[in-house]
Amino acid sequence: MSPDRIATGAVAAGQIWKRYRADSSRPPLRQAISRLVRRRGPQSRWVLRDVNLHVEPGESVGLVGLNGSGKSTLLKIVAGVTFPTAGRLDVGGRVGALLEVRAGIHPELSGRENTYFYGTVLGLSRRQVASKFDEIVAFGELGDAIDRQVKYYSSGMQMRLGFSISAFLEPDILLVDEALAVGDVGFQQRCLERMQTVVNQGTTLIFVSHDMAAVESMCERTLWLDDGVVCGDGPTPEVLTAYRVGLEEKAALLAKMLQGPVRLRDLVITGRGSPSPTTGEPLELRLALEADGPVSVELCIGVSEGPANPIFALTRDIQLQRGSNDVRVTVDNVPLPRGRYYVWTGAFAPGLGAKMPWHPSAPLDIAGPVRQAPPRGVMLLSPVHVTAGWEVVRAPGHVHDSLPLGGPASRA
DSSP: OOGGGSOTTOEEEEEEEEEEEOOSSOOHHHHHHHHHHTOOOOSEEEEEEEEEEEEOTTOEEEEEOOTTSSHHHHHHHHHTSSOOSEEEEEEOSOEEEEOSTTTTOOTTSBHHHHHHHHHHHTTOOHHHHHHHHHHHHHHHTOGGGGGSBGGGSOHHHHHHHHHHHHHHSOOSEEEEOGGGGGSOHHHHHHHHHHHHHHHHTTOEEEEEOSOHHHHHHHOSEEEEEETTEEEEEEEHHHHHHHHHHHHHHHHHHHHHTOOOSEEEEEEEEEETTBSSOBTTSOEEEEEEEEESSOEEEEEEEEEESSSSSOSEEEEEEEEEOSEEEEEEEEESSOOOOSEEEEEEEEEEETTTEEEEEEEEEEEEEEBSSOOOOOOTTOOOSSOOEEEOOEEEOOSTTSOOEEEOTTOSEEEO
16 A cells, blocks of 8 residues: 555555455364365355456545445455455555444444544544544434443444544545444435535545445445456446346346246336337336136236335236236336336235245336436435426516426436
């Protein structure tokens, strides 16, 4: 690491490789269990393979990928918690990191002592830490607990303390892992607002999260890792779109291996009067279902942008006969902006579980208005197309500005 050769707030990671080896000095209990199961796993595993990450001062970058893709390992390498097996890393300036709930927090010390200790690690003087201390306590809502040993804190309190220290001691580079998921919804939003504030002040942000809405709200650029390899690096909307498509395709491949008493043989999607579904227009879905025998199910059809939780879902109790069954569903008004989505389907019998597991069944490409990006720090859970009329009322005697109903769409 050579901070004198790189600008303050910049990160330059070139051709990073990281391998974890199996622990050869295992405790006796693990050795006994290993002999019992007689299983020999791989002796080592590459978790990062030829990764390049170059971040400019003041840039906000997201890291996304499935569990085990190498996101947290890359963040730990940048933080100096672990070192690459091969490659070059230069980090300019002080690094504040919230890698997990207890990262950098000593349980035997009080919240106050941990705050000053962390500041010392960052290279700050006691006076500099003291000037930020009241803000740290207020933001973390710690109150009198600040003088209590951290081992008596709840996981949420520990996370609030860790984030408050990391974000308020003005690091040149702020690293945040999935730890924010521990907090309540209100505190998560305040964390996003605080991260946006420090980015506006010139701090570099590298943010790891499975919450794509949070990444989209905070990061101008995103890096997508898959099995330790960079699959995408560019503007956040473009990379997240590719990542979501990749998630759906993997889920669809897994779904093909599932067999149940009800199976989807075909799904045809069309617009009303046009082959391409369009925002605000009707959409028709024709499903060909095959059943092993007569069965009453609750058929569920949803539209997702990536994860299994749909943006919207339609359900109906239907009676299926043995053999082929044709089902036609019409959506009167497609409430989605332009983009690629996936249709998910599932069939469920009350008290008997899934007759057809919930799974992605077909891609859905919507034509129409481009979605509008939310302001930085505002997290939107789903893309929904809404038309609205706007009017700005001026003081008496002044002309007012207005946009007619049906004007520019907003994302909500």
